[in-house]
Amino acid sequence: MRQKPNFLLITSDQQRADHLGCYGNPQVRTPHLDALARRGTRFDRMYVATGVCMANRASLMTGRMPSVHGTRCNGIPLARNATTFVDLLRDDGYRTGLVGKCHLQNMTDMPAEAPRDPVPEGLRPPQDAHADAITSRWSEGGYEQEMVRRWRTDPAHRVQTPYYGFDHVDLCTMHGDMVEGDYARWLREVAGDIDKLRGPGNAISDDRYPAPQAYRTRVPEHQYPSAWVGDKTLAFLDDAAGSEQPFFLHCSFADPHHPFTPPGKYWDMYDPAQMVLPRSFYQAADESFAPVAALHRERASGAGRINSTVSFAAHEREAKAALALTYGMITMIDDVVGRILAHLKTLGLDDNTIVIFTSDHGDFMGDHGLLLKAALHYQSLVRVPFIWSEPGRGNSQDTVSSTQALASTIDIPATILAKAGLAPFYGMQGRDLQSVLSEDNKAGRDAVLVEEDGHAPTFGLKVPVRARTVITETHRLTTYDQPGWTELYDLRKDPDELNNLIDDPAHASVRATLFESLARELMLADDRSPFPMGRA
Numbered sequence: 247m248r249q250k251p252n253f254l255l256i257t258s259d260q261q262r263a264d265h266l267g268c269y270g271n272p273q274v275r276t277p278h279l280d281a282l283a284r285r286g287t288r289f290d291r292m293y294v295a296t297g298v299c300m301a302n303r304a305s306l307m308t309g310r311m312p313s314v315h316g317t318r319c320n321g322i323p324l325a326r327n328a329t330t331f332v333d334l335l336r337d338d339g340y341r342t343g344l345v346g347k348c349h350l351q352n353m354t355d356m357p358a359e360a361p362r363d364p365v366p367e368g369l370r371p372p373q374d375a376h377a378d379a380i381t382s383r384w385s386e387g388g389y390e391q392e393m394v395r396r397w398r399t400d401p402a403h404r405v406q407t408p409y410y411g412f413d414h415v416d417l418c419t420m421h422g423d424m425v426e427g428d429y430a431r432w433l434r435e436v437a438g439d440i441d442k443l444r445g446p447g448n449a450i451s452d453d454r455y456p457a458p459q460a461y462r463t464r465v466p467e468h469q470y471p472s473a474w475v476g477d478k479t480l481a482f483l484d485d486a487a488g489s490e491q492p493f494f495l496h497c498s499f500a501d502p503h504h505p506f507t508p509p510g511k512y513w514d515m516y517d518p519a520q521m522v523l524p525r526s527f528y529q530a531a532d533e534s535f536a537p538v539a540a541l542h543r544e545r546a547s548g549a550g551r552i553n554s555t556v557s558f559a560a561h562e563r564e565a566k567a568a569l570a571l572t573y574g575m576i577t578m579i580d581d582v583v584g585r586i587l588a589h590l591k592t593l594g595l596d597d598n599t600i601v602i603f604t605s606d607h608g609d610f611m612g613d614h615g616l617l618l619k620a621a622l623h624y625q626s627l628v629r630v631p632f633i634w635s636e637p638g639r640g641n642s643q644d645t646v647s648s649t650q651a652l653a654s655t656i657d658i659p660a661t662i663l664a665k666a667g668l669a670p671f672y673g674m675q676g677r678d679l680q681s682v683l684s685e686d687n688k689a690g691r692d693a694v695l696v697e698e699d700g701h702a703p704t705f706g707l708k709v710p711v712r713a714r715t716v717i718t719e720t721h722r723l724t725t726y727d728q729p730g731w732t733e734l735y736d737l738r739k740d741p742d743e744l745n746n747l748i749d750d751p752a753h754a755s756v757r758a759t760l761f762e763s764l765a766r767e768l769m770l771a772d773d774r775s776p777f778p779m780g781r782a
Contacts, residue, residue, distance in 0.1 A: 260609045268280040278581070289632040298619065301317050308659070343412060344496045352392065457571060467510035545558055623698070658679075
């Protein structure tokens with residue numbers, strides 16, 4: 247009987263594909279991930295199912311689109327009864343573990359920013375028990391497991407396993423040096439009163455990096471969350487090495503993310519003056535797409551939400567500082583990945599472990615003059631790194647094997663299951679990428695669908711925006727629920743997405759073809775679960 251492969255899935259947060267050296271970026275140093283890419287296959291056109299944290303993480307776990315699994319935006323936990331691909335691995339005898347950020351449930355108990363629909367005048371609202379389309383949606387409980395308040399007030403609180411298929415969980419919640427969960431409890435044990443150690447109020451004075459939400463943390467490198475995730479990953483691998491049981495481990499970093507707090511040498515590893523911003527940063531605000539122009543007007547008026555989680559227009563020095571600090575966080579992750587890969591080899595696990603690297607979505611990082619993320623599907627936000635490294639499949643040359651095949655986050659779990667010899671569960675929508683992996687540049691999808699339901703009002707609106715995107719080999723088309731907001735870009739001739747062709751008569755045929763493609767992808771993304779009970 248063939249030995250089952252082990253799987254190590256490494257994810258970072260909010261990282262663009264072009265923020266890795268192996269993707270041709272000479273500015274950032276990522277030698278260990280570069281080496282991983284040389285030993286495997288780099289996907290140049292891996293796209294998220296959605297450009298926001300919780301929703302795309304839920305898609306990564308289920309292989310289903312956000313409109314189907316229900317976590318359409320931040321603030322909606324993934325249902326506890328949702329089947330994940332980790333459940334199927336666990337059923338097949340795999341030891342399953344998660345170290346780091348999960349974010350399949352809410353981390354805070356702050357109320358939703360999205361307003362409820364107003365009750366029409368003269369009508370009575372439904373009773374609370376029937377105020378939503380599904381009665382008692384959260385009645386089974388268990389939806390406070392990642393909530394910071396629970397971790398801070400209940401010393402006995404821990405994630406109850408199995409947790410979405412994971413039998414072992416070492417949890418990180420939140421970001422920067424303010425990570426909570428199992429990490430914060432450990433930090434208290436080794437460092438004492440952490441409220442006097444971390445956060446902007448305890449920061450080391452340094453005004454060389456004037457980015458909003460940036461401060462120099464006092465947490466030392468070896469106690470920073472990224473280092474802790476590495477340590478816990480090594481500990482899991484140590485346990486796994488002593489067993490015949492195959493394992494699936496998700497090593498999930500909470501960086502790079504705002505607040506921008508890389509520790510120690512990673513804080514000033516990169517000089518903001520040397521940072522090169524995207525060409526689109528310098529596009530005139532009045533020539534920008536309507537929602538982008540709205541963010542620039544908002545910042546010019548002094549109303550930009552620079553301390554929020556939604557995108558805002560940035561000044562050049564802010565964008566360069568944020569980029570330099572982000573590169574510091576990425577290089578720290580790369581160093582930790584180097585430790586993990588070396589440990590795999592020391593333990594003799596490298597010859598049967600498939601290592602995968604990706605991120606949950608991107609970040610504008612100066613694209614079109616913006617920082618953070620919003621429901622704008624520029625390549626910086628929706629295109630993410632994806633490296634698949636299988637034992638014995640590396641190149642003999644010191645080059646990266648890459649593919650231009652279109653792929654989606656929802657394809658990752660389907661491919662992992664197929665490599666484990668397991669069929670997908672009914673309703674899984676992702677595709678097995680093995681045919682792409684086995685033959686460079688073999689065709690993947692004809693098109694990729696990206697959905698997004700905003701979780702907060704932005705762009706000067708009072709309601710969150712909805713967007714649907716289709717990306718083909720040559721173009722991107724995005725339509726919004728706001729009147730007049732539609733985009734069409736030729737990605738070959740205009741990779742910076744500066745020239746919106748939606749109203750160009752010369753591209754009327756392309757526009758019609760892409761709307762047809764979008765309609766087809768939306769139909770294919772419709773839920774086929776549950777399986778019929780009978781013929782009726």
